[in-house]
Amino acid sequence: MKTSKITTIILAIIFAGGFSVQLFAQKMTAREIIEKVYNRPEGDDQTSDLTMTLINKSGKERIRKIKQFTKEIGDMEKSIMFFLSPADVKNTSFMNWSYDDDNKNDDQWIYLPALKKTKRISSDSKSDFFMGSDFTYDDLGDRKLDDDTHKLLREETIDGVEYYVIESIPKDEDYMYTKTITWIRKDNFIGLKKEFFDEDEELLKILSIKKFEKISGFWVITNSEMKNIQKNHRTTMVLDNVQINTSISDSKFTERMMMRGM
Amino acid sequence: MKTKGLILVLLLVASQFSIAQNVDINGFARSYEGILYDNGDFGIIQQTLNLNFEKMGDKVAFKANPMLFLYNSDSLNFRMRELYLDLYFKNFDIRIGSQQVVWGKADGVFITDIVSPLNLTEFLLPDFDEIRKAVIATKIDYYLGNSTFEAIWIPTFTPTERPQPGSIWYVQPDFPAPPTWDLSKENITPSLENSEIFLKYTALTSDIDFEIMGAYTWDDNPTLHTEKQFALDTTTMQSKLVGLNITPQHHRLTIGGGSFSSEIKGVILRGEAAYYNGKYFLTEDPLELDGNVKKDYLHYLVGADFNIGSVKLSSQFIQQTILDYDENILNEKTENTMTFLARYDMLRETLHLELFSYIGLTNEDALIRPKVTYDFDDSFSILLGSNIFVGNSNGRFGQYKNNSMVYMKIKYSF
Numbered sequence: 001m002k003t004s005k006i007t008t009i010i011l012a013i014i015f016a017g018g019f020s021v022q023l024f025a026q027k028m029t030a031r032e033i034i035e036k037v038y039n040r041p042e043g044d045d046q047t048s049d050l051t052m053t054l055i056n057k058s059g060k061e062r063i064r065k066i067k068q069f070t071k072e073i074g075d076m077e078k079s080i081m082f083f084l085s086p087a088d089v090k091n092t093s094f095m096n097w098s099y100d101d102d103n104k105n106d107d108q109w110i111y112l113p114a115l116k117k118t119k120r121i122s123s124d125s126k127s128d129f130f131m132g133s134d135f136t137y138d139d140l141g142d143r144k145l146d147d148d149t150h151k152l153l154r155e156e157t158i159d160g161v162e163y164y165v166i167e168s169i170p171k172d173e174d175y176m177y178t179k180t181i182t183w184i185r186k187d188n189f190i191g192l193k194k195e196f197f198d199e200d201e202e203l204l205k206i207l208s209i210k211k212f213e214k215i216s217g218f219w220v221i222t223n224s225e226m227k228n229i230q231k232n233h234r235t236t237m238v239l240d241n242v243q244i245n246t247s248i249s250d251s252k253f254t255e256r257m258m259m260r261g262m
Numbered sequence: 263m264k265t266k267g268l269i270l271v272l273l274l275v276a277s278q279f280s281i282a283q284n285v286d287i288n289g290f291a292r293s294y295e296g297i298l299y300d301n302g303d304f305g306i307i308q309q310t311l312n313l314n315f316e317k318m319g320d321k322v323a324f325k326a327n328p329m330l331f332l333y334n335s336d337s338l339n340f341r342m343r344e345l346y347l348d349l350y351f352k353n354f355d356i357r358i359g360s361q362q363v364v365w366g367k368a369d370g371v372f373i374t375d376i377v378s379p380l381n382l383t384e385f386l387l388p389d390f391d392e393i394r395k396a397v398i399a400t401k402i403d404y405y406l407g408n409s410t411f412e413a414i415w416i417p418t419f420t421p422t423e424r425p426q427p428g429s430i431w432y433v434q435p436d437f438p439a440p441p442t443w444d445l446s447k448e449n450i451t452p453s454l455e456n457s458e459i460f461l462k463y464t465a466l467t468s469d470i471d472f473e474i475m476g477a478y479t480w481d482d483n484p485t486l487h488t489e490k491q492f493a494l495d496t497t498t499m500q501s502k503l504v505g506l507n508i509t510p511q512h513h514r515l516t517i518g519g520g521s522f523s524s525e526i527k528g529v530i531l532r533g534e535a536a537y538y539n540g541k542y543f544l545t546e547d548p549l550e551l552d553g554n555v556k557k558d559y560l561h562y563l564v565g566a567d568f569n570i571g572s573v574k575l576s577s578q579f580i581q582q583t584i585l586d587y588d589e590n591i592l593n594e595k596t597e598n599t600m601t602f603l604a605r606y607d608m609l610r611e612t613l614h615l616e617l618f619s620y621i622g623l624t625n626e627d628a629l630i631r632p633k634v635t636y637d638f639d640d641s642f643s644i645l646l647g648s649n650i651f652v653g654n655s656n657g658r659f660g661q662y663k664n665n666s667m668v669y670m671k672i673k674y675s676f
Contacts (some may be wrong), residue, residue, distance in 0.1 A: 063641050086640030087288055087675040097468060100530055105525065107468050112390035116364040120471055124528030132611030193519060233610070255466045256355070256405050260348075261318060 030150035043244035045071040078253035111258040133235040296669035485511035487543035488553035535562035545588035596621035627653025627660030
């Protein structure tokens with residue numbers, strides 16, 4: 001998992017904002033469009049409060065609250081999350097270091113306060129669900145541009161907003177999704193919707209962006225929802241108190257802070 | 263009774279004070295019952311209220327962790343699991359008070375994890391976060407990047423807590439003659455000279471995490487120094503063993519060791535080892551007049567954590583070896599043990615299936631612990647499990663064959 005991307009509900013629904021692409025739109029390939037999405041500027045560091053609400057098919061809610069910090073340090077991105085609720089995971093913390101080098105796996109640790117122990121954990125559990133939500137660790141992580149083959153299916157106008165509709169098919173045949181389809185706004189390269197298809201190529205989940213804001217000059221997705229169509233449950237993610245470029249100290253991303261807490 | 267009433271009053275006052283001072287309060291209430299397969303008796307009837315009072319500032323923090331419990335009786339007991347103060351400085355922290363310290367990379371095995379002694383009154387069955395005892399200590403951590411130098415000074419020795427006669431976990435020692443106990447040397451007077459010192463260097467890096475440790479400590483388990491008493495058998499006109507004077511005494515141990523963990527292709531590899539200098543072992547050597555011999559001892563482990571699909575698996579191989587072994591020592595020269603853990607979470611992490619086992623390879627015995635936990639909501643869960651002891655009755659696990667049980671825990675977290 002790459003937690004910084006949690007803050008923006010990464011999932012390729014991100015976008016590089018700012019400049020008009022209308023003049024170049026016709027010339028762009030699907031890969032170039034996705035590259036614009038993936039390379040959205042995020043700032044050097046970010047702090048936020050994440051509230052994740054798990055809603056089952058009968059409408060019952062379970063809430064998880066997390067405080068998270070992210071920073072680009074050299075050729076890596078470090079992030080740390082402190083779990084605030086529910087009670088049985090309070091003071092648990094999670095740290096992730098991810099690398100620009102595509103060949104290097106993330107390093108991940110979890111601190112369990114009851115065990116008083118920081119444990120290195122495998123970053124190989126990408127299809128596991130994050131805290132029982134509808135987001136897998138990989139949904140929240142940094143998918144590499146060339147992990148998928150991208151194809152521009154069509155262009156659509158919905159409620160007056162123009163979109164590219166891009167299909168992405170994983171090169172790894174064993175990947176948990178057989179394909180994804182993303183609706184990306186032409187004006188600012190924000191993806192507002194993404195569909196995930198299971199191994200039978202049936203629609204499995206839909207990610208919808210409910211709200212995005214410009215904070216300190218950077219686009220941040222602050223409200224999103226992942227809905228499991230087949231099981232009829234969903235998860236919402238809301239970001240509050242987002243702060244960007246506040247010069248977080250490197251020492252925030254250490255075992256000392258995992259154990260001490262915020 | 264007055265003491266218990268006072269405890270409750272103090273807790274109530276503490277709670278009110280905590281609310282007023284914005285102290286964070288959390289914890290759990292738990293009901294835990296176990297029924298023995300052997301005779302249907304309730305081997306475990308426990309009601310527990312565990313409270314954490316915590317307050318954290320930029321420069322200072324404190325934690326108090328009182329626990330109230332009724333164990334196999336209606337008599338209220340109280341234990342302060344931890345009570346300490348933290349002082350934070352730029353590059354170092356100091357923790358003073360009653361605290362639990364956890365070292366090493368092993369799970370459920372205690373090799374370099376020797377700072378906090380164990381509470382073995384229920385064998386190895388308590389959750390691993392409840393099996394350690396706090397020590398009254400001063401701990402200093404100095405930080406340098408992702409490295410930590412840790413020094414711990416313990417002026418007051420705390421031994422391992424063992425089951426007492428009457429407990430289903432008490433094992434009656436098998437003496438060849440009636441014993442007489444001399445407890446005059448069992449306690450260690452708190453003093454500078456009798457202090458324990460523990461040092462550790464920890465590094466957490468991209469490729470590997472590791473710890474290097476050293477300790478000048480006391481053996482948490484007392485050595486049973488034995489003086490044999492003989493009398494003349496007038497029938498055979500030969501001397502005959504008629505009694506034993508046993509003097510339990512803790513001895514100094516010097517320990518060095520380390521541990522590591524690293525990820526290779528999605529598998530977490532772990533290792534841990536410690537060299538114990540000068541540990542006593544019981545012997546039948548007639549030349550060892552007090553029944554013990556001093557040897558060095560090696561305890562190590564290798565393990566791996568990995569996933570198959572969504573099933574989390576973990577296994578460890580543990581070996582204990584007595585160096586410069588002689589055949590009169592009662593322990594085996596080498597004892598091999600394995601652990602195995604499988605865990606699967608389902609229904610959006612509300613239903614948890616787990617199987618944990620200790621497998622005694624040397625004695626051909628095992629403790630098998632399957633359990634199912636269902637979270638009704640984020641604060642309320644119910645656990646059904648079983649502790650199954652099998653194998654050789656002389657083994658560490660097989661000796662508790664009659665204590666195999668099914669149990670249930672209902673827990674409310676807040």
